[in-house]
Amino acid sequence: MASPVPPLSAGRGPLDDPAIERIYALAERRLAIEGISTEIDGGRFPARAVAGEPFVVEADIFGDGHDVIAAALLFKPQGDGGWREAPMQFLENDRWRGEAVLPEPGRYLYSLAAWRDQFASWLRDTEKKIAAGVKISLEIEEGRRLVEAAASADFRHGSVARSAFVDGVAEIGRLNDRLSAADEAERLEILLAPETLALMKRAGPRTNLTRYERDLEVFADRKRAAFSAWYEMMPRSQSDVPGQHGTFDDVIGRLPYVHDLGFDVLYFTPIHPIGVTNRKGRNNSLTAGPEDPGSPYAIGSDEGGHDAIHPELGTIEDFDRLVAAAHAHGMEIALDFAIQCSPDHPWIKDHPEWFDWRPDGTIKFAENPPKKYEDIVNVHFYRDAIPGLWVALRDVVLFWVEHGVKIFRVDNPHTKPLPFWEWMIGEVRAEHPDTIFLAEAFTRPKVMKRLAKVGFNQSYSYFTWRNTKAELTEYLTELTQTECAEYMRPNFFANTPDINPVFLQTSGRAGFRQRLVLAATLAGNYGLYNGFEICDAAPVPGKEEYLDSEKYEIRSWDMDQPGHIKDDIRLINRLRNAHPALQGFTNLAFYNAFNENVLYYGKHDAATGDTVIVHVNLDPHAPQEFEFEVPLWEFGLPDEASIEVQDLRHGNHFTWHGKMQQLRLDPNDCPYAIWRLIPPGAPRS
Numbered sequence: 001m002a003s004p005v006p007p008l009s010a011g012r013g014p015l016d017d018p019a020i021e022r023i024y025a026l027a028e029r030r031l032a033i034e035g036i037s038t039e040i041d042g043g044r045f046p047a048r049a050v051a052g053e054p055f056v057v058e059a060d061i062f063g064d065g066h067d068v069i070a071a072a073l074l075f076k077p078q079g080d081g082g083w084r085e086a087p088m089q090f091l092e093n094d095r096w097r098g099e100a101v102l103p104e105p106g107r108y109l110y111s112l113a114a115w116r117d118q119f120a121s122w123l124r125d126t127e128k129k130i131a132a133g134v135k136i137s138l139e140i141e142e143g144r145r146l147v148e149a150a151a152s153a154d155f156r157h158g159s160v161a162r163s164a165f166v167d168g169v170a171e172i173g174r175l176n177d178r179l180s181a182a183d184e185a186e187r188l189e190i191l192l193a194p195e196t197l198a199l200m201k202r203a204g205p206r207t208n209l210t211r212y213e214r215d216l217e218v219f220a221d222r223k224r225a226a227f228s229a230w231y232e233m234m235p236r237s238q239s240d241v242p243g244q245h246g247t248f249d250d251v252i253g254r255l256p257y258v259h260d261l262g263f264d265v266l267y268f269t270p271i272h273p274i275g276v277t278n279r280k281g282r283n284n285s286l287t288a289g290p291e292d293p294g295s296p297y298a299i300g301s302d303e304g305g306h307d308a309i310h311p312e313l314g315t316i317e318d319f320d321r322l323v324a325a326a327h328a329h330g331m332e333i334a335l336d337f338a339i340q341c342s343p344d345h346p347w348i349k350d351h352p353e354w355f356d357w358r359p360d361g362t363i364k365f366a367e368n369p370p371k372k373y374e375d376i377v378n379v380h381f382y383r384d385a386i387p388g389l390w391v392a393l394r395d396v397v398l399f400w401v402e403h404g405v406k407i408f409r410v411d412n413p414h415t416k417p418l419p420f421w422e423w424m425i426g427e428v429r430a431e432h433p434d435t436i437f438l439a440e441a442f443t444r445p446k447v448m449k450r451l452a453k454v455g456f457n458q459s460y461s462y463f464t465w466r467n468t469k470a471e472l473t474e475y476l477t478e479l480t481q482t483e484c485a486e487y488m489r490p491n492f493f494a495n496t497p498d499i500n501p502v503f504l505q506t507s508g509r510a511g512f513r514q515r516l517v518l519a520a521t522l523a524g525n526y527g528l529y530n531g532f533e534i535c536d537a538a539p540v541p542g543k544e545e546y547l548d549s550e551k552y553e554i555r556s557w558d559m560d561q562p563g564h565i566k567d568d569i570r571l572i573n574r575l576r577n578a579h580p581a582l583q584g585f586t587n588l589a590f591y592n593a594f595n596e597n598v599l600y601y602g603k604h605d606a607a608t609g610d611t612v613i614v615h616v617n618l619d620p621h622a623p624q625e626f627e628f629e630v631p632l633w634e635f636g637l638p639d640e641a642s643i644e645v646q647d648l649r650h651g652n653h654f655t656w657h658g659k660m661q662q663l664r665l666d667p668n669d670c671p672y673a674i675w676r677l678i679p680p681g682a683p684r685s
Helices: 018-027 118-132 137-151 162-181 184-192 194-203 248-261 316-328 346-350 388-402 418-431 445-454 469-481 502-522 566-578
Strands: 032-034 047-050 054-062 069-077 084-092 095-101 106-116 207-211 216-221 228-233 265-268 332-337 365-368 371-377 407-411 436-440 491-493 525-529 588-590 598-604 611-617 624-629 642-647 653-657 660-665 672-678
Touching: 047 054, 054 069, 054 084, 054 106, 069 095, 118 137, 118 184, 118 194, 137 162, 137 184, 137 194, 162 184, 162 194, 184 194, 228 248, 228 491, 248 316, 248 566, 265 407, 316 332, 332 388, 388 418, 418 445, 436 445, 469 502, 469 588, 469 598, 491 502, 502 525, 502 566, 502 598, 502 611, 502 672, 598 624, 611 660, 660 672
Parallel strands: 047 216, 228 265, 228 525, 265 332, 332 407, 407 436, 491 525
Antiparallel strands: 032 054, 054 095, 069 084, 069 106, 084 095, 106 207, 106 216, 365 371, 588 598, 598 611, 611 672, 624 660, 642 653, 642 672
C-alpha cells in the first residue's frame, strides 16, 4: 500500500486556470467546522474563561461519508509560538466538545482542527466484519500498511501540535517492526489492542487535516472574576462616633466584621475630594448646610481629583495600610471608578477642552431630563479630548493599581463610549491581566452585553427587579444557556446606595433573607450594600431610593439591632466557599416544584461530584407547601431509588425515598432550604 497522498497543494506546479486553483483550495478543506459555541460576533470579541479551570468549547464538525473523524481544541498564550491541543469528544448529531485548562490569567488564542482518522475507521469496520464472521485477511494487511505509513519518515503528519507527533514516531516504528515479524493472528491481536489505537490517535496520519479558518481569542480571568462576594460601604460612615467623619483607620477597624460575614471584596464608593460648588444637602437637597459632606460622586476640589484622597479619610499612606490590612484578612479592596467631576475639579481649569460648554460660556452640568445634577459635570470623549482624556483616565486606573487595587466598579459605563472601554481595559490588562472591572450598567440589554464583550469581567444585571418564579427562571435561563454565558458574568447585587428595591421596602425580614439566598446561590458573583444585614429599607416615598441616604450625609450604623440577618449571611457565604457546586454559574439547573411561589434549582460540580439543591419561598408573607421532584435522574437512578441528603442549614443527614417529596417553607421561620445530595457510593463529607 502506498503512503498517504500529501496535501494537494504540494508539488502540483503552476496553475493558470482559476477554476482549477479553486478546486485545490476547496479540496484541502474537506471537513466542516462551524457553530463554535465560544465564537463571539464572528471572532470580533474574546470569549471568557477562568485560569486553572476548564475552558469548554463546542462545535459542529463533520464531513462526507462515514469515516471516523477526530478533532482537537488548539490553544496557546497570545504571542507564544507553540500550539497545545486537547482532544475533542463526540457528543451527538455532529456536535463535539473540547476542554482546555488555561493556566494563567491573560489573553490566549484558540482554534479547532479536524481530520479523517483512517486507522480508527479501519478498526471500526474490521471489528464489524469480525462480529459478522467475515474473512479479514486483507483487512489485516490494510491495517499493517496504515501503521507502516505512519512510521514512514516520508509521511507528513501535518500535526498542529508537533510535540505529540514527534514523541510518538519512534513508538510507531517499533510497533511496525513487531507487525512485520508477526504472523497473521498475532498481527490482528496487535492491531486490535487499545494501546495501538491510542498511539495511532496520538501520532498517526491526520488525513484531510482541516483547521478552522481563523484563530479566535479567549481571555482567562482569575478566579475572583467569576466567584466573589462583595460588601459595599462608604468609608466616611465607619466612625464609632455618631456624626463624625470616618477615616481609613476606622475602616481597618471594621475589617474583622466584614471578614466574619464571609465577604472577600470590600467595595468603597468614591474616596476622592468632594467639590463645594452646588454641593447637595441631605436627601438630595439643592441647599447644603455647612456640615453637609456632599455626594462622593461630585469628584474633585482644590485638594485634587481622581488620583487624590479626601483629606478627612486620610493619606495615601493610610490607604496603603488599609489595602495591606484587607489582604491580611483575605479580602481585596474595590474602588469606584466614576468618570464625572464636580465644578471644582482641577481638570476643568487644566483641560477645558475635555468638557462641554454652553453658548454663554458656562459649563454644562450633568443631566438626565428631567433630572439635573448641579454638583456634577461630565467629560466628553471626542473632539479635542482625544487622546489626552483617554490616556489620563487610563493612568488614573494604573495609579490605583500601583497602590494595590485590582478591582474596579465602574459607575454608569454605558454613558461613555464603547471604544474607550475597549481601549482602556485592554491597556490596563496588557500590564495587569488580573485586573477586574465591574460594569454598573442598568441599561438596555444589548448595551449591557456589549460592555461585557468589550472587556468588563462582571456586569450588574436585572436580577434586582426579577421577583417571580417566571421572571427569575426566564432571566437566569438566558444568562446561563444562551451565547451571553460565554462572555457576560453577572454580579447579583441585592441592593445598592442608588437602588432600594420596592420588594425589599415591602417584604420585611423574610424578603431580605430570600433575596440574599437567591443572589448568593444563583450567581457566582453577588453583592450587598451595608444596611442589608439589618433589613434597612426606609424609602423616599414613592421611589426606589433610601430615605436619609448616606450619599448625602454621614450615617451611623448599628449592625446588632434586633432582626438582623447576619447569621444567614455567614451561613450562605460559608456554604459558597465550602461547596464547589455553588461556585459555578452556568451549571445552574431548574427543577420542578409544583407551586408557583417556590423557586427550586440546583448546581452540580462535575470535577468533585458536589451537588447542591435549593428551595426558596418567593412569598415573604405566607407559608407555602409543595411537592417537588428529587433529580434522581441526574445520577442515573430510577424514580423509586433512595438518596442520602444533608440539610446544609442544620448539618443533619437523612434519606429521601423516591422521586416525589413534600416540603413546607414558612417565611416566618425560614424562607429557604439548602440541601446536599449524596448519591450511593459518594463520601458523606
